[in-house]
Amino acid sequence: MKSPKMEIKLELVNLIKELCSENREITLLSLSTTDGFNIKSFAAKSLDVEADKLAAMSSSLFALSSSSSLQLMKEESTVATIESKGGNMLFKKAQYLSTPCVVTMVAKPDMSLAQARFALKRFADTVDSIK
Amino acid sequence: MTLRTIVYVSSAIENVRGFRVPLGLSKICQVARKNNAETGITGILTFSKGHFLQIIEGDNDAIGHLFDAICKDKRHCDVVKILDTTTDTRSFTGWSMRLISAVGREPSFRKLMSAVQPHLNDLSEEKRRLFSIFYDGIGGAADDNDFEGKSLKLLAWPDFTQIKQSPTLIELCARLTSGTESYADILKSGDFGTKAQIDLFLRQFQQMDILVVSDEVIPEVSQGGFRGSQTFYNKMKNFLTLG
Amino acid sequence: MDCHKLAVIGEVGAGKTQLISTLSEIKPFETEAESSIDIGKQYTTVGIDYGRIMLDEKTALGLYGVPGQDRYQFLWEFVKESLWGLVVLVKYGDIPDIDNFDKLLTFFSPKQNKTACLVAITHCDDAQESEVSALTQEVQSILSIHGVMAPVINVDARDKHSATTILHTLNAINRFN
Numbered sequence: 001m002k003s004p005k006m007e008i009k010l011e012l013v014n015l016i017k018e019l020c021s022e023n024r025e026i027t028l029l030s031l032s033t034t035d036g037f038n039i040k041s042f043a044a045k046s047l048d049v050e051a052d053k054l055a056a057m058s059s060s061l062f063a064l065s066s067s068s069s070l071q072l073m074k075e076e077s078t079v080a081t082i083e084s085k086g087g088n089m090l091f092k093k094a095q096y097l098s099t100p101c102v103v104t105m106v107a108k109p110d111m112s113l114a115q116a117r118f119a120l121k122r123f124a125d126t127v128d129s130i131k
Numbered sequence: 132m133t134l135r136t137i138v139y140v141s142s143a144i145e146n147v148r149g150f151r152v153p154l155g156l157s158k159i160c161q162v163a164r165k166n167n168a169e170t171g172i173t174g175i176l177t178f179s180k181g182h183f184l185q186i187i188e189g190d191n192d193a194i195g196h197l198f199d200a201i202c203k204d205k206r207h208c209d210v211v212k213i214l215d216t217t218t219d220t221r222s223f224t225g226w227s228m229r230l231i232s233a234v235g236r237e238p239s240f241r242k243l244m245s246a247v248q249p250h251l252n253d254l255s256e257e258k259r260r261l262f263s264i265f266y267d268g269i270g271g272a273a274d275d276n277d278f279e280g281k282s283l284k285l286l287a288w289p290d291f292t293q294i295k296q297s298p299t300l301i302e303l304c305a306r307l308t309s310g311t312e313s314y315a316d317i318l319k320s321g322d323f324g325t326k327a328q329i330d331l332f333l334r335q336f337q338q339m340d341i342l343v344v345s346d347e348v349i350p351e352v353s354q355g356g357f358r359g360s361q362t363f364y365n366k367m368k369n370f371l372t373l374g
Numbered sequence: 375m376d377c378h379k380l381a382v383i384g385e386v387g388a389g390k391t392q393l394i395s396t397l398s399e400i401k402p403f404e405t406e407a408e409s410s411i412d413i414g415k416q417y418t419t420v421g422i423d424y425g426r427i428m429l430d431e432k433t434a435l436g437l438y439g440v441p442g443q444d445r446y447q448f449l450w451e452f453v454k455e456s457l458w459g460l461v462v463l464v465k466y467g468d469i470p471d472i473d474n475f476d477k478l479l480t481f482f483s484p485k486q487n488k489t490a491c492l493v494a495i496t497h498c499d500d501a502q503e504s505e506v507s508a509l510t511q512e513v514q515s516i517l518s519i520h521g522v523m524a525p526v527i528n529v530d531a532r533d534k535h536s537a538t539t540i541l542h543t544l545n546a547i548n549r550f551n
Contacts, residue, residue, distance in 0.1 A: 006410075033407075034410075034420070035407045036441075056420075056446045057448060059407055060446065060448075063407055067403060067405050100408050100410075
């Protein structure tokens with residue numbers, strides 16, 4: 001299978017490590033291209049996820065939410081959220097080394113949605129600034 | 132000029148869960164055509180039941196080089212030379228490599244086979260077995276063109292590069308691939324054109340080796356052979372007709 | 375409402391979005407993303423493309439385009455149940471990804487589920503007839519592993535008349551299936 005040759009910068013790896021160690025409620029954090037290829041991801045051992053399937057899922061869900069948002073609200077979606085008793089899952093667009101990407105975050109319910117959104121936004125902004 | 136002709140059979144490599152699929156066949160033909168046109172080689176290629184049969188003809192050295200390269204090609208294995216002989220005329224003039232689906236029905240192939248018949252009689256048991264995947268040696272049995280009182284069945288959908296796709300043809304294929312049907316029912320239904328049109332389609336199927344004609348007695352079908360949802364079928368047909 | 379489902383599935387760049395847009399009577403709901411690899415075009419489908427054809431006020435055919443790569447299997451799940459037809463698009467010029475094709479046929483099992491199925495070869499504009507014929511044989515031999523007897527037809531996804539052939543063929547198969 002073809003996949004993009006994407007440079008994994010140390011900054012990105014450290015950024016993921018930092019965020020996940022500071023917030024133990026985050027059980028999954030991943031950066032993938034909007035067309036569904038994994039770039040770098042972290043997942044708690046308790047989660048059984050395959051990186052390529054997670055990337056595919058993230059790209060689909062983000063594309064569906066963006067397309068719905070454009071049709072119904074005439075604006076691009078900024079964050080897509082899935083809530084469940086087991087926690088929240090959030091998706092946000094980012095730009096990594098000029099490639100359009102999706103950041104996916106899963107957090108346990110003890111991290112509030114507001115906290116999760118804040119952490120996600122800060123993470124995406126920092127990814128954007130990586131040169 | 133004396134020409135060298137090699138006939139060989141090989142196996143496609145096992146590429147899907149132990150099955151042999153002729154992967155990249157279109158690329159193989161494309162490259163062969165280009166190269167053979169440069170070296171003056173002509174021939175045919177066919178695939179059946181996991182095996183390739185290829186015939187190459189041309190200048191002695193050119194054929195020797197090509198056959199060496201063929202034996203080393205990783206896209207197939209177990210290359211068995213069936214015939215290596217000389218002829219005075221080409222059998223496949225103008226075909227730098229033609230892919231044929233029903234080789235036993237190809238007149239130029241049949242002509243070559245009758246010319247080399249003595250060699251074929253001398254084949255070892257193993258070679259004979261391999262070759263029979265493609266050619267039963269009889270090959271001359273005339274098709275029965277009179278379908279009256281017969282039952283019909285298609286073994287596969289036709290190759291639509293060989294027969295023109297049309298709504299009537301598609302309906303006929305759908306019916307004959309779903310099971311054995313009597314010729315009388317096909318004619319009577321009125322869905323598949325006139326008798327002359329139907330007969331023409333059937334003869335073309337025979338040329339492709341996909342039609343089975345038998346004496347099996349099929350009970351008369353009701354409702355035009357419908358097995359699926361007639362309402363949805365009619366609505367869709369209506370939609371398609373109105374465009 | 376009597377709604378039937380048609381799934382269009384195929385490899386990257388085979389023409390799923392185009393086919394649905396050609397056939398649909400409504401403006402399709404599309405989920406394309408900018409491609410990060412060279413696939414010969416800028417955008418690729420990553421979600422479900424949805425279109426619809428109304429046959430009358432109460433009868434519709436929903437058109438669902440889904441990516442063919444097996445990592446998108448969770449989307450195949452969405453469209454799998456009670457299909458009226460399954461269309462697999464194969465792009466001429468690419469050697470079909472045989473393992474993926476095999477997974478797809480295993481997943482949808484058209485023979486066991488009695489789903490009307492066809493394979494449409496796209497991008498045949500500049501193709502030689504004999505090479506399309508060779509690709510047809512390749513595809514047929516993969517289908518035969520799964521015991522699927524299905525037509526392989528050539529389709530120009532941009533052309534309404536050509537795209538409609540797919541509906542006509544599936545309708546004929548369903549009639550006798």
